[in-house]
Amino acid sequence: MSANNMIDVVVTQVVEVNELVKRFHFSRPDGLALPAFSGGSHIIVEMSDGEHVRKSPYSLMSSPLDTSDYQISIRRDDEGRGGSLYMHREVRPGMSMRISAPANLFPINNRSTKHLMIAGGIGITPFIAQTAQLLATGGDFELHYGARTTELASYVDELRASIGRRLHAYIGENIDFDDLLSRQPAGTHLYVCGPEPMIELVLAKAAENGWPKGHIHFEHFAKAPPGEPFTAYLSKSNKSIQVGKDQSLLEAMEEAGVDAPYLCRGGACGQCETTVVEAEGKILHGDYWLDDEEKAAGNKIMPCVSRFCGSNLVIER
Amino acid sequence: MGMAPTSTVFRDETFRDDFTFKNSPETVLRAPFPFDQDEYMYSVNMELHEAGEKGTAFEKPFDVDEHYVAEMRDRALVLEEDPMRCQSLPHMTLAGWDTLELLMENLSESYPEWFVLTRDGNNWHWINRPLDIDQKFVFGDESTLPYGPMEYITRQVQGDFAILDERDDNLWMDAGMVTTQADWSLDFDIGMNFMEWHAPVPLAHEKGIFKRALKYLMSIQQGNPARRLNWTMTVNPRLDTSPENYHQWGVENTQVTADNVADKLFLRIELQTLWRLPRSNAILFPIRCYLLSMRDISTVPKWAKRFHRVLKTLPPQLSEYKGLDNYRQTAVDYLLQFDDGGETTLGTAPE
Numbered sequence: 001m002s003a004n005n006m007i008d009v010v011v012t013q014v015v016e017v018n019e020l021v022k023r024f025h026f027s028r029p030d031g032l033a034l035p036a037f038s039g040g041s042h043i044i045v046e047m048s049d050g051e052h053v054r055k056s057p058y059s060l061m062s063s064p065l066d067t068s069d070y071q072i073s074i075r076r077d078d079e080g081r082g083g084s085l086y087m088h089r090e091v092r093p094g095m096s097m098r099i100s101a102p103a104n105l106f107p108i109n110n111r112s113t114k115h116l117m118i119a120g121g122i123g124i125t126p127f128i129a130q131t132a133q134l135l136a137t138g139g140d141f142e143l144h145y146g147a148r149t150t151e152l153a154s155y156v157d158e159l160r161a162s163i164g165r166r167l168h169a170y171i172g173e174n175i176d177f178d179d180l181l182s183r184q185p186a187g188t189h190l191y192v193c194g195p196e197p198m199i200e201l202v203l204a205k206a207a208e209n210g211w212p213k214g215h216i217h218f219e220h221f222a223k224a225p226p227g228e229p230f231t232a233y234l235s236k237s238n239k240s241i242q243v244g245k246d247q248s249l250l251e252a253m254e255e256a257g258v259d260a261p262y263l264c265r266g267g268a269c270g271q272c273e274t275t276v277v278e279a280e281g282k283i284l285h286g287d288y289w290l291d292d293e294e295k296a297a298g299n300k301i302m303p304c305v306s307r308f309c310g311s312n313l314v315i316e317r
Numbered sequence: 318m319g320m321a322p323t324s325t326v327f328r329d330e331t332f333r334d335d336f337t338f339k340n341s342p343e344t345v346l347r348a349p350f351p352f353d354q355d356e357y358m359y360s361v362n363m364e365l366h367e368a369g370e371k372g373t374a375f376e377k378p379f380d381v382d383e384h385y386v387a388e389m390r391d392r393a394l395v396l397e398e399d400p401m402r403c404q405s406l407p408h409m410t411l412a413g414w415d416t417l418e419l420l421m422e423n424l425s426e427s428y429p430e431w432f433v434l435t436r437d438g439n440n441w442h443w444i445n446r447p448l449d450i451d452q453k454f455v456f457g458d459e460s461t462l463p464y465g466p467m468e469y470i471t472r473q474v475q476g477d478f479a480i481l482d483e484r485d486d487n488l489w490m491d492a493g494m495v496t497t498q499a500d501w502s503l504d505f506d507i508g509m510n511f512m513e514w515h516a517p518v519p520l521a522h523e524k525g526i527f528k529r530a531l532k533y534l535m536s537i538q539q540g541n542p543a544r545r546l547n548w549t550m551t552v553n554p555r556l557d558t559s560p561e562n563y564h565q566w567g568v569e570n571t572q573v574t575a576d577n578v579a580d581k582l583f584l585r586i587e588l589q590t591l592w593r594l595p596r597s598n599a600i601l602f603p604i605r606c607y608l609l610s611m612r613d614i615s616t617v618p619k620w621a622k623r624f625h626r627v628l629k630t631l632p633p634q635l636s637e638y639k640g641l642d643n644y645r646q647t648a649v650d651y652l653l654q655f656d657d658g659g660e661t662t663l664g665t666a667p668e
Contacts, residue, residue: 005538005539035540036595036596037595037596038596038597038598101539101540101541102539103538103539103593104598107483107484109484110411214485263536271536
């Protein structure tokens with residue numbers, strides 16, 4: 001199902017965290033509380049950029065105990081299709097925006113006795129919310145945070161102040177995952193968020209060290225990439241749509257008034273999976289949902305992040 | 318218990334012993350009749366739970382009707398005899414607070430003449446006029462309430478409640494208040510996952526229903542509740558048809574006759590809704606029960622025709638699973654007089 005639970009908010013603060021990262025604060029215009037949420041949740045931010053509406057997911061980093069103020073941090077991506085650039089350049093305090101209610105695809109396992117968290121770069125944001133939640137409930141955790149430089153280690157000082165020795169920062173150095181993963185007590189749950197190569201390395205090391213699958217949690221939002229414009233025919237709606245170079249197939253469907261399902265808008269949750277009826281050309285899969293076999297078969301597409309290059313694409317929507 | 322000075326009268330009635338339960342004509346017409354066509358088969362019949370349709374059980378997110386006070390009295394009696402009907406595993410307390418908040422917020426918004434919630438930070442004040450309750454407490458502090466948060470609020474809301482924890486790509490029944498159930502047991506199902514507690518249902522697994530239903534359930538988002546209808550039949554207006562008390566009600570299944578079927582046999586409708594809870598990320602699963610006697614149904618021509626056809630054509634496995642075999646034919650014979658064989662309109666509305 002698609003989200004019809006959008007919330008009107010006002011941007012109350014924009015804070016430059018470092019050369020690449022800005023933090024955005026949202027409140028409700030009527031001053032009432034925003035919905036409560038759990039650590040690890042994301043929101044979808046709706047951006048009216050010129051004639052197009054773009055919707056991108058960002059992890060909530062503020063404390064789940066404070067629902068007067070939602071905070072997200074966005075790393076500028078000069079190569080992307082413009083969402084982060086729009087946020088960095090256009091969004092100012094006082095602006096009205098729309099966001100979705102929080103959804104959590106990266107929740108804490110409430111039955112676990114210990115939480116081992118591994119963050120890389122801007123992947124730190126969901127852990128800031130989760131550690132605030134665990135501090136309040138008295139959960140046992142440690143957070144291992146890697147960043148290339150001191151400047152890019154966003155929030156390391158804030159975290160040191162809030163969680164003290166439970167923070168292990170690795171600035172410009174590698175984390176010894178074998179060591180870390182081999183000495184955890186039984187029943188520990190592992191959470192990873194960061195760049196894709198780091199997630200894959202941690203998942204491989206966890207498998208080598210015999211971690212049960214159900215104890216491993218990771219979150220990586222794929223970014224909807226820019227690309228060549230293409231045309232798609234929606235067989236159920238009987239509509240032909242143009243997908244612009246800075247637009248995702250999902251956004252183009254929405255612009256055409258077609259109500260398509262989604263949840264994460266980052267190729268991870270599977271909600272927007274759509275059957276491909278005909279394709280003369282190549283589907284440019286960008287998601288984490290379909291497995292390699294499904295991608296090769298070409299019968300399914302995830303319109304939130306995947307594109308198409310060819311003469312004819314018909315999808316069942 | 319006190320009664321509110323309101324236009325709606327809460328009926329003084331029983332769901333056991335002398336069974337004085339009765340629907341007013343208005344309550345019959347607003348029931349969520351579950352059949353939108355003349356034959357019934359399982360489907361993933363879920364839709365968004367959008368409130369607002371006047372004159373239906375969907376008008377408010379949580380429906381309170383003329384049976385409210387009596388149902389809560391019946392729940393208290395069940396719990397007195399068997400406290401295990403309400404259970405919450407230790408990791409579900411936060412979900413209990415989420416539940417309390419959701420229900421108090423919605424009831425006070427929907428029915429301000431009966432329920433009032435005042436909040437000053439974590440200091441909350443709850444007034445429930447129909448049940449004569451006035452409670453000040455600290456949100457998040459169990460010691461300030463007479464029961465745990467889930468038990469406290471679900472003793473004040475019609476329908477059963479299960480709370481499902483989401484982990485390992487599955488949903489786990491880890492808390493609940495279950496006293497008005499169609500022959501299932503929380504004490505038996507607690508701690509089971511979605512596939513485990515649905516294992517006994519015939520036909521639906523083969524159709525891949527549960528796999529799709531689980532995927533749908535896990536995609537439910539805050540602010541976007543969903544609903545579906547389920548049904549069975551019950552002899553006498555008994556809310557507590559639990560396996561624990563089968564010795565009390567099982568024998569009644571053989572007591573339906575042509576002479577008493579109109580008032581002794583009930584269509585039991587379950588309005589099931591699904592809510593994503595904010596802090597715990599769990600799913601709240603309220604199961605609200607509506608009872609319509611065969612006589613109630615006969616007052617709505619379309620429903621009488623349709624229910625006659627549904628019962629007549631029901632696959633035998635479903636009839637057996639739902640426990641209808643003892644009286645199905647008696648009900649079909651009774652309903653025949655209201656079925657002229659003419660066409661029925663689509664949809665569930667009384668027309």
